[in-house]
Amino acid sequence: VGSRGETQQQRPLSPLGPYSSSSRIITLLTDFGTADYFVAATKAAVLTINPHALIVDVSHEVPPGDVESAAFTLLAVYKTFPQGTIHVAVVDPGVGSSRSPLLIRTAEQFFLGPDNGIFSYVCDRESEQEFFRLTKSTFFRQPVSNTFHGRDIFAPVAASLSLGVKPEEVGPILEEITRLDPLAPKLRKDGRLQARIIHIDRFGNCITNLTPQDLPLDEKSVKAGLSIKGKKIKSFRRFFSDEDSSGKKLFAIWGSAGFLEIAAQNSSAARMLKARRGDKVIVSMDGS
Amino acid sequence: VGSRGETQQQRPLSPLGPYSSSSRIITLLTDFGTADYFVAATKAAVLTINPHALIVDVSHEVPPGDVESAAFTLLAVYKTFPQGTIHVAVVDPGVGSSRSPLLIRTAEQFFLGPDNGIFSYVCDRESEQEFFRLTKSTFFRQPVSNTFHGRDIFAPVAASLSLGVKPEEVGPILEEITRLDPLAPKLRKDGRLQARIIHIDRFGNCITNLTPQDLPLDEKSVKAGLSIKGKKIKSFRRFFSDEDSSGKKLFAIWGSAGFLEIAAQNSSAARMLKARRGDKVIVSMDGS
Amino acid sequence: VGSRGETQQQRPLSPLGPYSSSSRIITLLTDFGTADYFVAATKAAVLTINPHALIVDVSHEVPPGDVESAAFTLLAVYKTFPQGTIHVAVVDPGVGSSRSPLLIRTAEQFFLGPDNGIFSYVCDRESEQEFFRLTKSTFFRQPVSNTFHGRDIFAPVAASLSLGVKPEEVGPILEEITRLDPLAPKLRKDGRLQARIIHIDRFGNCITNLTPQDLPLDEKSVKAGLSIKGKKIKSFRRFFSDEDSSGKKLFAIWGSAGFLEIAAQNSSAARMLKARRGDKVIVSMDGS
Numbered sequence: 001v002g003s004r005g006e007t008q009q010q011r012p013l014s015p016l017g018p019y020s021s022s023s024r025i026i027t028l029l030t031d032f033g034t035a036d037y038f039v040a041a042t043k044a045a046v047l048t049i050n051p052h053a054l055i056v057d058v059s060h061e062v063p064p065g066d067v068e069s070a071a072f073t074l075l076a077v078y079k080t081f082p083q084g085t086i087h088v089a090v091v092d093p094g095v096g097s098s099r100s101p102l103l104i105r106t107a108e109q110f111f112l113g114p115d116n117g118i119f120s121y122v123c124d125r126e127s128e129q130e131f132f133r134l135t136k137s138t139f140f141r142q143p144v145s146n147t148f149h150g151r152d153i154f155a156p157v158a159a160s161l162s163l164g165v166k167p168e169e170v171g172p173i174l175e176e177i178t179r180l181d182p183l184a185p186k187l188r189k190d191g192r193l194q195a196r197i198i199h200i201d202r203f204g205n206c207i208t209n210l211t212p213q214d215l216p217l218d219e220k221s222v223k224a225g226l227s228i229k230g231k232k233i234k235s236f237r238r239f240f241s242d243e244d245s246s247g248k249k250l251f252a253i254w255g256s257a258g259f260l261e262i263a264a265q266n267s268s269a270a271r272m273l274k275a276r277r278g279d280k281v282i283v284s285m286d287g288s
Numbered sequence: 289v290g291s292r293g294e295t296q297q298q299r300p301l302s303p304l305g306p307y308s309s310s311s312r313i314i315t316l317l318t319d320f321g322t323a324d325y326f327v328a329a330t331k332a333a334v335l336t337i338n339p340h341a342l343i344v345d346v347s348h349e350v351p352p353g354d355v356e357s358a359a360f361t362l363l364a365v366y367k368t369f370p371q372g373t374i375h376v377a378v379v380d381p382g383v384g385s386s387r388s389p390l391l392i393r394t395a396e397q398f399f400l401g402p403d404n405g406i407f408s409y410v411c412d413r414e415s416e417q418e419f420f421r422l423t424k425s426t427f428f429r430q431p432v433s434n435t436f437h438g439r440d441i442f443a444p445v446a447a448s449l450s451l452g453v454k455p456e457e458v459g460p461i462l463e464e465i466t467r468l469d470p471l472a473p474k475l476r477k478d479g480r481l482q483a484r485i486i487h488i489d490r491f492g493n494c495i496t497n498l499t500p501q502d503l504p505l506d507e508k509s510v511k512a513g514l515s516i517k518g519k520k521i522k523s524f525r526r527f528f529s530d531e532d533s534s535g536k537k538l539f540a541i542w543g544s545a546g547f548l549e550i551a552a553q554n555s556s557a558a559r560m561l562k563a564r565r566g567d568k569v570i571v572s573m574d575g576s
Numbered sequence: 577v578g579s580r581g582e583t584q585q586q587r588p589l590s591p592l593g594p595y596s597s598s599s600r601i602i603t604l605l606t607d608f609g610t611a612d613y614f615v616a617a618t619k620a621a622v623l624t625i626n627p628h629a630l631i632v633d634v635s636h637e638v639p640p641g642d643v644e645s646a647a648f649t650l651l652a653v654y655k656t657f658p659q660g661t662i663h664v665a666v667v668d669p670g671v672g673s674s675r676s677p678l679l680i681r682t683a684e685q686f687f688l689g690p691d692n693g694i695f696s697y698v699c700d701r702e703s704e705q706e707f708f709r710l711t712k713s714t715f716f717r718q719p720v721s722n723t724f725h726g727r728d729i730f731a732p733v734a735a736s737l738s739l740g741v742k743p744e745e746v747g748p749i750l751e752e753i754t755r756l757d758p759l760a761p762k763l764r765k766d767g768r769l770q771a772r773i774i775h776i777d778r779f780g781n782c783i784t785n786l787t788p789q790d791l792p793l794d795e796k797s798v799k800a801g802l803s804i805k806g807k808k809i810k811s812f813r814r815f816f817s818d819e820d821s822s823g824k825k826l827f828a829i830w831g832s833a834g835f836l837e838i839a840a841q842n843s844s845a846a847r848m849l850k851a852r853r854g855d856k857v858i859v860s861m862d863g864s
Binding site: 335 | 635
């Protein structure tokens with residue numbers, strides 16, 4: 001983990017071990033937006049059951065139905081939270097259909113949401129994990145609507161977990177969960193790495209799926225051969241305001257989520273490149 | 289209540305009865321936006337008086353001055369909060385003028401805001417309610433500005449209520465409050481129900497003012513005669529991802545706030561219909 | 577302070593004096609936006625160290641890199657918070673470069689952020705203040721990234737302060753900090769005051785840098801000579817909905833942050849005037 005730019009947590013150690021103590025922290029990641037009543041209803045459903053829960057918004061601005069975007073955001077932030085944190089992630093275009101409501105125990109944390117791939121990147125990174133299908137309706141808000149499982153299933157179950165309910169109590173074990181395409185870049189036959197843009201942030205930085213494990217990029221290797229949309233990125237920086245002699249506005253930088261980012265000096269790299277999530281990023285190690 | 293699609297709360301019962309215990313939960317619903325200092329100043333005014341208050345944002349994205357929109361959002365969410373919750377709703381184009389600052393006790397909860405109709409839909413639904421005009425300036429932040437009663441009047445009074453102050457202490461009883469036009473649809477002379485769109489949510493779903501009490505809609509009756517902007521809605525679904533044989537993209541669905549919604553498969557019904565709040569929705573029960 | 581329209585706080589007095597007790601309240605003011613994981617990561621870094629911290633968002637919608645805008649927002653709200661509050665303000669285009677990470681103790685509160693002028697307006701208003709350069713890396717999240725000091729430096733130090741760590745423990749005293757141009761209007765040779773728009777809020781109100789100390793504006797003096805972009809503002813109101821006989825839509829009003837604002841009846845003054853932050857506002861006291 002450290003090698004991906006992520007850091008070890010300063011965690012207050014629990015004398016009871018990782019899974020035996022309940023946590024007050026419940027995070028919310030949704031595509032609900034903040035203009036409607038959806039987020040407040042979800043929080044109200046938590047607080048009705050555990051008035052002492054500490055609810056932290058991750059984001060509610062996930063593009064509607066964009067499971068992949070939510071999966072990345074969760075990946076970028078979950079390790080910063082202390083052990084025992086309960087993450088509720090609801091981007092759920094299949095709400096009310098046959099997709100399972102899911103609870104995952106991994107990384108000494110809990111994850112609640114629909115089984116549609118939203119926890120895919122987190123689970124790909126972690127070695128040990130347990131999956132549960134939420135079936136015990138006594139833990140749900142009654143009656144359960146067909147359109148709002150955030151309020152009626154995931155929030156109440158999160159609140160119950162925060163009060164000490166065990167995953168084993170909320171439903172049976174699942175063998176496997178829905179997975180998105182793996183996040184890792186692919187090695188092409190010509191020896192080049194084919195990466196892609198997995199997120200564009202508020203500042204227009206283009207986050208790629210390249211990690212230090214994929215290639216130990218530095219100034220030299222980046223100059224050698226990083227390209228996006230046919231454009232070579234010839235500059236590498238250690239921080240955003242680092243002026244370099246090349247005068248190039250676009251540069252590569254190791255970002256705070258542990259991935260290589262394409263950025264621009266006081267500007268939006270995404271706008272300059274007309275880049276979108278999913279765009280290819282090609283790396284050649286031999287300067288070709 | 290249950291008949292409108294809303295649910296019974298799982299409420300922790302207070303041994304002291306509904307009105308004798310104070311609540312930590314104070315909700316905020318405003319048109320302040322989140323770019324300025326307004327929301328933070330309101331929260332600071334609460335926390336200065338009660339540092340243990342638990343503040344929950346409902347929304348701050350109400351369109352500026354849109355009292356009707358705020359009234360709907362409050363209606364859609366208040367019952368999800370536990371008893372004793374104190375709702376502060378400030379969409380207040382008349383701030384500083386002669387409109388009264390108001391406190392309402394109903395539904396085992398409290399409501400604070402300007403007397404301009406913002407609590408109209410909640411009060412129309414509840415049978416018992418008491419109104420108070422906020423006059424005791426010792427509960428206000430001093431000096432009271434002419435332009436920011438959220439910070440100077442409603443937040444401090446909410447904080448005092450959360451510490452156990454009684455409604456009777458903050459001002460005299462009011463006989464009646466300002467009311468918006470009732471939310472219920474109208475029966476036309478030709479026997480059809482004339483409903484309207486009362487809200488359009490982030491996903492483009494068009495929420496109507498039709499409840500199960502107005503008509504027990506099902507697949508058959510919807511197909512018979514639900515129309516909006518001259519367009520017949522011929523499909524009815526139980527959940528969003530429910531594929532139906534008709535292949536119709538637009539459909540009706542009972543939504544999570546207890547109203548009938550016009551929605552679209554993975555798309556914005558509002559955009560497809562060019563619909564706006566206030567647009568008529570016509571229902572004929574005889575297929576005409 | 578009272579003379580600027582700001583009010584005295586109703587503060588719970590600490591028996592231990594202003595600086596000896598720790599506060600739970602940590603505010604966040606950033607340009608991170610709310611779509612990415614940045615805000616949640618910052619909060620997680622706080623809660624990992626102090627799970628009992630009470631985090632209050634001021635705003636995350638500061639325009640990217642706009643230090644002056646953040647400085648105004650902080651100025652408008654800090655006095656509403658109780659003593660001991662810890663304000664974290666991170667608009668930090670120079671992150672990772674040589675600019676110092678800063679802690680300020682003033683107004684019986686704490687301020688944490690980059691030394692780039694963001695605390696300039698607060699410090700200009702306060703008479704006593706102490707500056708510290710954050711150097712003790714034991715208080716940082718490890719390893720410290722080059723691009724996200726909100727998560728790795730300011731949040732952990734804020735959390736430590738909230739647990740009782742003293743400013744003297746986190747680094748050496750600084751003699752001076754970076755200052756923006758002063759906020760006060762300038763007296764021109766022709767006797768007129770040259771002010772400017774320092775902020776435009778959500779409602780389109782144009783906040784100027786004119787305070788009651790600069791000139792005791794009233795209806796008469798405003799009519800005499802307040803102009804912006806060549807347009808005279810001839811109306812003065814006490815509150816927004818105050819109808820006046822002049823029929824003028826644009827008017828001046830003392831705003832809730834203690835500054836004179838140019839506003840419009842149920843409309844955006846900024847749009848009507850095509851005004852931007854920085855636009856000149858001229859005041860003549862003699863009607864010229």
